Amino acid sequence: MSVPEFDHPDVVLCPGGPMLLRGDHVVEDPDGVAHRTSRPVSAVCRCGKSGSQPWCDGTHKVIPPRER
Amino acid sequence: MRSGREYRRLTIGARRTERPFGLLTAGYKEAVLTPKPRGALSDGLFEAMRTRPSSWDDVLSIEPDHDDDTQIALWALYELHYRGFDDVDDDLEWQHQLLMLRRSLEQPFEARLRERYDAPQVTTPFAEAFFDYVASHDGRSLASFVHRDADADQVRELLSVRTIYHLKESDPSAWLVPRLSVAPQAALMELQYDEYGAGDPNSLHAHLFARGLEACGLRSEYGAYIDDVPCEVLEQNNAMSMFGLHRRLRGAALGHLAAFETTSSLPSRRMSQGLHRLGFPDEMIRYYDEHVEADAVHEQLAVRVVCASLLDAEPALADDVFFGAFTCLDLEDRFAGAMLEAWAA
Numbered sequence: 001m002s003v004p005e006f007d008h009p010d011v012v013l014c015p016g017g018p019m020l021l022r023g024d025h026v027v028e029d030p031d032g033v034a035h036r037t038s039r040p041v042s043a044v045c046r047c048g049k050s051g052s053q054p055w056c057d058g059t060h061k062v063i064p065p066r067e068r
Numbered sequence: 069m070r071s072g073r074e075y076r077r078l079t080i081g082a083r084r085t086e087r088p089f090g091l092l093t094a095g096y097k098e099a100v101l102t103p104k105p106r107g108a109l110s111d112g113l114f115e116a117m118r119t120r121p122s123s124w125d126d127v128l129s130i131e132p133d134h135d136d137d138t139q140i141a142l143w144a145l146y147e148l149h150y151r152g153f154d155d156v157d158d159d160l161e162w163q164h165q166l167l168m169l170r171r172s173l174e175q176p177f178e179a180r181l182r183e184r185y186d187a188p189q190v191t192t193p194f195a196e197a198f199f200d201y202v203a204s205h206d207g208r209s210l211a212s213f214v215h216r217d218a219d220a221d222q223v224r225e226l227l228s229v230r231t232i233y234h235l236k237e238s239d240p241s242a243w244l245v246p247r248l249s250v251a252p253q254a255a256l257m258e259l260q261y262d263e264y265g266a267g268d269p270n271s272l273h274a275h276l277f278a279r280g281l282e283a284c285g286l287r288s289e290y291g292a293y294i295d296d297v298p299c300e301v302l303e304q305n306n307a308m309s310m311f312g313l314h315r316r317l318r319g320a321a322l323g324h325l326a327a328f329e330t331t332s333s334l335p336s337r338r339m340s341q342g343l344h345r346l347g348f349p350d351e352m353i354r355y356y357d358e359h360v361e362a363d364a365v366h367e368q369l370a371v372r373v374v375c376a377s378l379l380d381a382e383p384a385l386a387d388d389v390f391f392g393a394f395t396c397l398d399l400e401d402r403f404a405g406a407m408l409e410a411w412a413a
Binding site: 006015040057062 | 195196199203250251254258261262266333334337360361362363364365367368369372373
């Protein structure tokens with residue numbers, strides 16, 4: 001058995017949820033304001049409903065699955 | 069006999085502490101002492117832990133009076149593996165009679181937790197099935213009560229009983245690190261690194277909570293409120309320690325972690341808004357605001373990366389992952405029910 005190499009993407013699109021972003025980045029919110037990531041992995045809102053733009057705050061879970 | 073369901077409303081802030089050497093100096097740290105006994109077992113056990121009897125036979129022969137007695141005894145035995153107590157010798161952590169006693173209390177506790185659990189029928193890929201499983205669990209929410217209805221005294225009471233976990237937040241999951249294979253190990257560390265402040269002690273979550281407590285005028289040393297907490301809090305805490313300390317239960321530990329993270333982000337927003345409504349200090353609001361964003365990340369990591377990679381490596385642990393998740397949700401329901409009942413809310 002060989003020692004495996006694992007997938008470790010920089011960006012992960014979570015079905016029905018946010019985009020995970022690994023590392024240090026600057027993300028522009030819908031109003032054009034730049035936000036620097038502050039943690040090892042960040043979750044960027046994709047449903048547009050988060051109250052903490054541009055970051056995910058879990059709000060996608062309370063909107064109907066087809067609209068996420 | 070008093071069952072653990074009959075929650076005692078005690079005066080918060082009344083924990084007994086003693087200054088072990090009669091000294092009172094600037095910067096003095098309050099001693100963390102063995103808790104108040106809750107029955108015959110904990111009474112005999114704590115006395116023995118403090119005095120190191122020549123024979124442990126008497127302690128091993130005591131039957132617990134009720135769940136509260138069992139759970140406080142188990143909690144104190146687990147604490148020997150975390151911070152210990154200032155009135156107990158550190159080397160009792162590995163006293164074999166105490167380990168035997170711990171085991172005899174854990175076995176019926178684990179059996180009882182497993183009895184409550186019904187395995188779900190999983191027909192979709194793991195992450196989807198897990199999120200659906202947690203979403204379908206319907207329990208009462210303390211965060212919703214704090215959001216709209218709680219008064220300041222009730223919130224202070226809730227914060228003080230939450231200290232039993234939040235002041236050692238993530239520590240029970242840290243036991244798991246050397247017990248995992250490569251992919252879940254890296255995934256867990258990616259999550260834990262954030263929990264522990266990514267190297268900055270000021271951002272360590274347990275420390276953020278301690279700062280919040282201090283700003284609220286509550287005590288921030290670990291275990292200060294242990295005598296005030298209902299049995300349900302001890303069960304929550306003991307389940308996490310049991311899952312973390314037994315390699316056999318690594319699946320349950322990670323399932324518990326994933327369910328915890330998955331039910332944190334939105335409730336933390338409600339807590340933050342409730343604290344704001346009641347005029348609580350910014351330091352405590354900041355703790356919950358941090359968890360809105362952090363746990364929106366952590367829930368995805370815990371389910372899609374940590375648990376998924378565990379199950380890629382060890383598919384036979386799938387049922388234990390759901391068992392751990394159920395236990396997290398079930399014990400939180402019981403805790404919420406006890407608090408809301410005591411408040412007649």
